[in-house]
Each structure stands twice: as structure tokens, then as C-alpha cells.
Amino acid sequence: MMKTLLSICVALLLPLQAVAADAYVPKVYGKKGYVWDEMTPERVEVLRLGGDPVKGKEAFRGCRGCHKADAAGVREGVYPRLSGQHTSVLIKQITEIRAGIRLNPKMLPFVEDPAIALEEIGDIAVYLNQVESLRENGKGPEDMSAKGKKLYFANKCDTCHGKNGEGDAAKAFPVLAAQHYGYLMREMKLIETGARGNSHPEMVKAIAKFGQSDREAVADYLSRLPDYRTLAAKPAAK
Amino acid sequence: MKHNYKRIAGCLSLCGALAGLLLLPAMARAEAVPLEERLQLCAGCHNPDGNSIIPENPKLAGLDAKYLARQLKDFKSGDRTNEIMATIIPMVDESEFKALAQYFSEQKRSDGVTEKPDLAAQGKQIFDEGIIGSAVPACSGCHNEDGSGTNKYPRLNGQNPVYVKNQLMNFKNGIRTNDAKSVMRAVAKRMNDAEIEAVAEYIVTLKEAQ
Numbered sequence: 001m002m003k004t005l006l007s008i009c010v011a012l013l014l015p016l017q018a019v020a021a022d023a024y025v026p027k028v029y030g031k032k033g034y035v036w037d038e039m040t041p042e043r044v045e046v047l048r049l050g051g052d053p054v055k056g057k058e059a060f061r062g063c064r065g066c067h068k069a070d071a072a073g074v075r076e077g078v079y080p081r082l083s084g085q086h087t088s089v090l091i092k093q094i095t096e097i098r099a100g101i102r103l104n105p106k107m108l109p110f111v112e113d114p115a116i117a118l119e120e121i122g123d124i125a126v127y128l129n130q131v132e133s134l135r136e137n138g139k140g141p142e143d144m145s146a147k148g149k150k151l152y153f154a155n156k157c158d159t160c161h162g163k164n165g166e167g168d169a170a171k172a173f174p175v176l177a178a179q180h181y182g183y184l185m186r187e188m189k190l191i192e193t194g195a196r197g198n199s200h201p202e203m204v205k206a207i208a209k210f211g212q213s214d215r216e217a218v219a220d221y222l223s224r225l226p227d228y229r230t231l232a233a234k235p236a237a238k
Numbered sequence: 239m240k241h242n243y244k245r246i247a248g249c250l251s252l253c254g255a256l257a258g259l260l261l262l263p264a265m266a267r268a269e270a271v272p273l274e275e276r277l278q279l280c281a282g283c284h285n286p287d288g289n290s291i292i293p294e295n296p297k298l299a300g301l302d303a304k305y306l307a308r309q310l311k312d313f314k315s316g317d318r319t320n321e322i323m324a325t326i327i328p329m330v331d332e333s334e335f336k337a338l339a340q341y342f343s344e345q346k347r348s349d350g351v352t353e354k355p356d357l358a359a360q361g362k363q364i365f366d367e368g369i370i371g372s373a374v375p376a377c378s379g380c381h382n383e384d385g386s387g388t389n390k391y392p393r394l395n396g397q398n399p400v401y402v403k404n405q406l407m408n409f410k411n412g413i414r415t416n417d418a419k420s421v422m423r424a425v426a427k428r429m430n431d432a433e434i435e436a437v438a439e440y441i442v443t444l445k446e447a448q
Contacts, residue, residue, distance in 0.1 A: 064379035065380060066375045066376070068379075074370065109420065110375065110424065114419050114420070
């Protein structure tokens with residue numbers, strides 16, 4: 001019964017998938033059979049629906065208990081800063097957590113259906129992309145940004161995550177600038193061990209080369225970068 | 239199991255006695271009556287203005303009308319269970335729910351006081367910030383910092399602490415399952431009894447921001 005239903009759903013979604021796939025880079029095979037950026041039917045549908053930031057603000061209410069009203073998360077980095085993250089990244093992560101591809105048992109009850117409806121995912125993602133955090137993010141215990149910057153460019157992290165840590169919306173590569181130091185440290189560990197579940201295979205390879213002190217330096221550097229949106233908004237010099 | 243049967247039997251006999259007292263003139267069959275008449279039935283436990291002074295019973299005043307109507311519907315269908323409401327709800331006709339809910343939603347919620355201010359202070363921390371170690375979200379995230387709630391998340395400010403504690407325990411133990419998005423069950427399962435009690439003590443002190 002479930003199988004039949006599933007195949008009907010897949011059949012219905014196939015034309016949509018073909019359309020959405022045009023915008024995406026070729027698939028790469030990662031750890032444990034995860035196919036980087038492979039579209040789940042839900043993600044196809046969320047991308048098709050688009051989002052409304054006004055509705056998203058209200059739907060985000062159910063997330064505020066952890067990520068806070070300004071989406072700043074918490075300084076210690078237990079909960080990440082979400083403000084300014086690319087809509088495409090947020091949709092990828094939310095749908096992959098719901099699908100069990102990215103493993104996040106703490107968050108799951110608050111983001112799975114029916115806590116968040118499929119129609120609300122795009123709304124929340126668009127809202128978060130625009131919202132401004134009022135509080136400062138958590139930095140490393142000491143300023144290691146000079147060393148971190150060197151490592152970041154020497155290892156070509158900027159190829160995917162950008163010269164200002166701004167990521168790449170079209171490829172669903174996340175913004176890292178102004179993220180909490182603690183969160184960056186934790187996720188690097190989860191990417192290395194595969195526990196995150198949905199990492200880019202190149203990212204898994206890249207992180208393996210980084211020792212503890214290198215990670216601390218890069219995480220500190222990224223945490224001290226300004227919100228990339230403030231760079232774009234700077235008025236041209238007279 | 240044995241213990242459970244005993245408890246259920248105890249509750250049932252208590253209910254029987256209460257029902258007998260309360261319902262002598264009424265037939266246990268739903269028949270729509272005018273709002274003013276029906277309110278007399280509710281007032282016995284919830285006060286005429288919906289600000290119950292019995293610690294176990296919730297204040298209904300100022301709750302969202304849709305939320306209230308849904309609770310009545312759930313008591314009727316058995317999706318929400320309570321020994322006392324189970325004896326009352328069969329007498330109320332479904333066509334009365336909307337007006338009843340509207341009436342109580344329009345009443346002003348009374349302020350409450352805590353008898354355990356130290357415990358309430360611990361509860362404030364949980365209500366405002368959550369518990370990071372055990373991934374308990376802050377209550378304020380959904381219910382607002384002043385507990386005023388929205389049309390989706392019920393008003394909490396001034397609510398009777400015994401009632402709040404009992405509801406959180408019921409969510410935790412899977413006895414109350416009519417939280418539409420099963421979110422309250424997920425939250426309460428992550429809280430221990432002391433944390434639940436502290437939050438309930440803080441909630442009674444909350445006053446709606448002007």
C-alpha cells in the first residue's frame with residue numbers, strides 16, 4: 001500500500017523534478033550512499049511553492065524557543081545563527097532533516113510534519129534569509145583570525161564558501177560568516193565523522209586535513225567575519 | 239497495571255460522587271440550552287468569569303476561542319480525557335461550543351500569585367531561555383515572554399500552577415495527546431518533574447504586557 005502510494009507520488013513529481021534539476025550541479029557521491037544535493041520529492045515541492053516572509057515569521061514562532069526571536073541562536077553555538085542564511089541552504093537542510101538524511105534528533109520533533117507543514121518550509125526559509133539578528137554571535141576564546149584566514153584561503157575554502165564566507169546560494173553552499181564559533185567547531189566534527197549525514201564529499205575530504213588547532217583558527221576567523229549582507233549594503237564611496 | 243486499576247477505580251468512584259452531586263437535576267444527555275443557562279454548569283468549577291479558583295481547574299478566561307472550542311470538541315470525542323469533564327461534556331451539545339468558547343475568550347484573565355517565589359525564579363530561567371543541556375526550547379518562543387500566547391499557542395499567564403503542572407505531566411506521560419503538532423509532548427518528555435514544577439510556579443506570576 002505504502003509502496004503504491006509512494007510510486008504514485010514519485011510519478012506525480014517527476015516532471016517537476018526534471019524542471020528543478022536544471023538549476024543544480026551534477027550529483028556527486030558522498031559517504032554512506034548520500035548523494036550530494038539529490039532532490040527529495042519534498043524539496044522539489046518546497047522549491048516549486050516558493051515562500052512568503054510574512055507567513056514565515058509566524059511559522060518560525062515554533063522555532064524561536066531554541067533559535068530565538070531574532071534567529072540569532074545562542075552564543076555558545078548549541079543552536080546556530082540562521083539569519084541571512086541562503087534560502088536554498090535552509091530548504092535543503094530542513095527537508096533533509098525531515099527526511100532523516102541529516103541526522104538531528106533534537107530538532108526533529110519540532111520540524112517534522114505536522115509541527116511544520118510542508119507549505120511552511122519555504123515561508124520560513126525566505127523569512128530567515130531576510131531577518132536581522134540583533135545580538136552578536138559567539139567568537140572563539142582568542143583572536144586567531146590571522147591564522148584562520150591564511151588556512152581558509154590556502155585550503156581553497158573560498159571556492160565554495162566565498163571570499164567573505166558568504167557561501168553560494170545557487171549551489172546550496174552555506175553562509176559561514178558570523179556563525180557561532182561553537183557551532184562551527186561542532187559541525188566540523190560531525191562532518192568529519194559522517195554523523196551530520198548530508199555533507200558534500202569534498203567537504204569531508206577537506207576537513208580531514210585540519211587538525212584541532214587549525215579548526216579552531218578557521219572557526220574563529222569565520223565567526224569574526226561580518227554578516228555578508230552588510231558588505232553588499234555598503235554605499236559606494238564618493 | 240494493578241496499581242493503575244486501583245487508581246482508575248478510585249477516580250471513577252470520586253467522579254461518580256461528584257457527578258451525582260452536580261448533576262442531580264440534569265439528564266446525562268446532550269440538549270442545547272441558552273448560553274446563560276449553560277454557563278451555570280461551567281461556573282461551578284471554572285467560576286462565572288472563567289477564572290477558576292480551584293487549583294486543579296484551569297482558568298478559561300482570555301483563552302483563544304478556537305483553542306477553547308477545540309478542547310471542548312476533543313473532550314467530547316475522547317481525544318482529550320479528564321475524569322470530571324467526561325461526566326460534564328455528554329450534557330453539552332456540540333452546537334453550544336462556539337458560543338461558550340467565545341464567552342470565555344472575552345473574559346479578562348485574572349492575575350495569580352506564587353507561594354514559592356524561589357521556585358518561580360528557577361522557572362523563569364526555563365521559560366525565557368529553555369534548558370540547553372537537555373534541548374528544552376524556551377516556552378517564551380511560542381507562548382510569548384508574557385505568556386499571552388497566540389491563536390495557535392494558548393495563553394498561559396496567571397494560570398493555576400497545579401493545573402499547568404498536571405498538564406505538563408500528562409503531556410510527558412502521553413496521557414494528554416491532543417497537542418495538534420505533538421510539540422508539547424516532545425517538550426515535556428525532555429523535562430524532569432522539578433523543572434515542570436518550577437515552570438508552573440513561574441507561569442502563575444506572569445502578567446500580560448500592556
